[in-house]
Amino acid sequence: MRIGVVTFPGSLDDRDAARAIRLAGADAVALWHGDHDLHGVDALVLPGGFSYGDYLRAGAIASLSPIMTEVIDAANKGMPVLGICNGFQMLTEAHLLDGGLIRNEQGRFICRDQGLRIENNSSDWTNGFEANAEIVIPLKNGEGSFIASAETLKALEGEGRIVARYLGNPNGSLNDIAGVSNTRGNVVGLMPHPEHAVEAGFGPDTAEAMASGVDGLTFFTSVITRALVGV
Amino acid sequence: MPTIVVEVMPKAELLDPQGKAVAGALGRLGQTQPALANVAGVRVGKRFEISIDGDADTATLAAVRELADTVLSNSVIEDVVGIHVQDEPSTAVA
Numbered sequence: 001m002r003i004g005v006v007t008f009p010g011s012l013d014d015r016d017a018a019r020a021i022r023l024a025g026a027d028a029v030a031l032w033h034g035d036h037d038l039h040g041v042d043a044l045v046l047p048g049g050f051s052y053g054d055y056l057r058a059g060a061i062a063s064l065s066p067i068m069t070e071v072i073d074a075a076n077k078g079m080p081v082l083g084i085c086n087g088f089q090m091l092t093e094a095h096l097l098d099g100g101l102i103r104n105e106q107g108r109f110i111c112r113d114q115g116l117r118i119e120n121n122s123s124d125w126t127n128g129f130e131a132n133a134e135i136v137i138p139l140k141n142g143e144g145s146f147i148a149s150a151e152t153l154k155a156l157e158g159e160g161r162i163v164a165r166y167l168g169n170p171n172g173s174l175n176d177i178a179g180v181s182n183t184r185g186n187v188v189g190l191m192p193h194p195e196h197a198v199e200a201g202f203g204p205d206t207a208e209a210m211a212s213g214v215d216g217l218t219f220f221t222s223v224i225t226r227a228l229v230g231v
Numbered sequence: 232m233p234t235i236v237v238e239v240m241p242k243a244e245l246l247d248p249q250g251k252a253v254a255g256a257l258g259r260l261g262q263t264q265p266a267l268a269n270v271a272g273v274r275v276g277k278r279f280e281i282s283i284d285g286d287a288d289t290a291t292l293a294a295v296r297e298l299a300d301t302v303l304s305n306s307v308i309e310d311v312v313g314i315h316v317q318d319e320p321s322t323a324v325a
Binding site for chain 2: 147
């Protein structure tokens, strides 16, 4: 399986995302924001960072990039797309996901290992998790507070499109929402960073050993497993 | 040069941490400057000035209105609160 990672001006975690994809067992394909070409990939990751310095709104300018025409088209046809942090912001700006992300309620950048509960383990990116699995992966952003209208929230809740909820709300996100999916479950946006918890020695601390947390890997193995065996 | 001004504010019902931080600072100043003591709140928004070659005609204005709703603002988190045309880009208040 070939999974593309799009690099935008100001992307930071594209290399980490590519490494996570390789560790999960797929080929990572570097894609460029200025191209109109997905190079035949089977799935896509929009990585974290500060595309265009968060000018205008976080993710807004990147969501208008040339490659986003192809990304939006592929997503609407069912290709798995994971937006992490700034990538999540891009997906909301591109209207592939509902809601929006605003500045953290305490006005501070937050960087810490964050507990999450996986509430939807049927999406393309979370099907490898047990129901209601509790995991820890890093969270690092200044504008991660998820908001949506009451009507949208009701739809997200009612349709099981809350993919992950914070265990302890770090930033004022409505209903503790850390990640959501589209109706089809192929497009997922996540504020915390699974790609930073994929390799022992470099992940969050666990009860067993320092920096040994690899909970993020399952996001990437989920999409690979579904593509290979169609679970 | 005609300039189309677009003003965007965070939605009134949403928390505006930036405005809150500024209001906090004004509150502290208010302790020593009585004229500021009755500042009740601050919200911070954005103002875009789009300079136009030629006339800001109806078609251009319509295009900018569309742009204001789709690119310059995100209707999930912000409202366009004003669009108007002025003769020149803004300069400092005398």
